[in-house]
Amino acid sequence: MKVMTFSHYKEVTEEILKDSYAIVIDLLRATSTMIWAISNGANVIIPVENILEAKLFKKLNESVLLGGERGGLKIEGFDLDNSPLSYKKEVVFGKAIVMTTTNGTRALKKASFAKRIFLGSFINAKKTAEYILKEALKDDMQKIAIVCAGTEKKFTLEDILCAGYFADIFKTCLEKIEVDDLSLASYELYKKFENDPHEILKYSYHYNHLKKLGFEADLEFCLKKDFVDCVCEYKNLVVEKV
Numbered sequence: 701m702k703v704m705t706f707s708h709y710k711e712v713t714e715e716i717l718k719d720s721y722a723i724v725i726d727l728l729r730a731t732s733t734m735i736w737a738i739s740n741g742a743n744v745i746i747p748v749e750n751i752l753e754a755k756l757f758k759k760l761n762e763s764v765l766l767g768g769e770r771g772g773l774k775i776e777g778f779d780l781d782n783s784p785l786s787y788k789k790e791v792v793f794g795k796a797i798v799m800t801t802t803n804g805t806r807a808l809k810k811a812s813f814a815k816r817i818f819l820g821s822f823i824n825a826k827k828t829a830e831y832i833l834k835e836a837l838k839d840d841m842q843k844i845a846i847v848c849a850g851t852e853k854k855f856t857l858e859d860i861l862c863a864g865y866f867a868d869i870f871k872t873c874l875e876k877i878e879v880d881d882l883s884l885a886s887y888e889l890y891k892k893f894e895n896d897p898h899e900i901l902k903y904s905y906h907y908n909h910l911k912k913l914g915f916e917a918d919l920e921f922c923l924k925k926d927f928v929d930c931v932c933e934y935k936n937l938v939v940e941k942v
């Protein structure tokens with residue numbers, strides 16, 4: 701099995717992804733938020749690239765919830781922001797949620813060239829990695845691409861740390877694994893800070909941006925590992941539980 705990591709979704713192309721399974725990671729916060737929403741019983745999440753598109757969905761169907769952010773904050777006229785903690789069971793259960801965020805929803809669209817696309821986060825990494833390996837074996841799939849969303853068109857540290865955790869799980873589960881240089885680097889970095897990722901992230905850009913906006917609780921939430929059991933897949937333009 702070959703594991704490749706991409707520091708930003710803009711790096712991936714059809715050529716790179718066509719024979720692979722992809723894991724899209726936007727740890728802070730889009731993929732963590734979507735996974736939590738699905739885990740709390742949301743039926744489906746529809747990622748869209750812009751606000752207008754999202755509002756059109758609501759016009760066509762009043763019952764959908766609109767979620768997401770611009771500049772990290774809730775969009776005017778939307779029901780929910782991009783904080784996982786807003787996606788409580790009593791709010792999202794049985795709902796369809798249309799989401800637009802700066803990085804994560806775009807990364808999912810770009811990863812669509814892959815044969816199957818999964819959402820990754822610390823909160824459900826183990827279950828997701830194990831499911832992917834099981835399916836890859838059945839499907840004779842030899843390539844896994846970890847696609848980091850990045851922040852504001854650049855590499856972002858939190859996604860790479862989470863990519864390193866996936867590499868760690870794959871390494872533990874597989875006898876033979878080939879990793880590219882970024883998978884190796886993210887694995888080594890993750891191992892150094894696996895007991896407390898805050899230790900390194902407290903010096904990073906996006907972590908501090910969210911902290912300044914008052915989202916400390918989100919940082920705590922998104923950096924906790926494996927308390928969520930559900931695996932989420934992006935398929936036919938929507939995110940659902942597998």
Ligand SMILES: O=C(O)[C@H](CS(=O)(=O)O)OP(=O)(O)O
Nearest residue numbers: 728729730772801802803804
């Ligand atoms: O809400 C977030 O965490 C970010 C916002 S920002 O673009 O970094 O201001 O969006 P996401 O798409 O979840 O990275």
Ligand SMILES: [Mg+2]
Nearest residue numbers: 726728729803
């Ligand atoms: Mg992000």
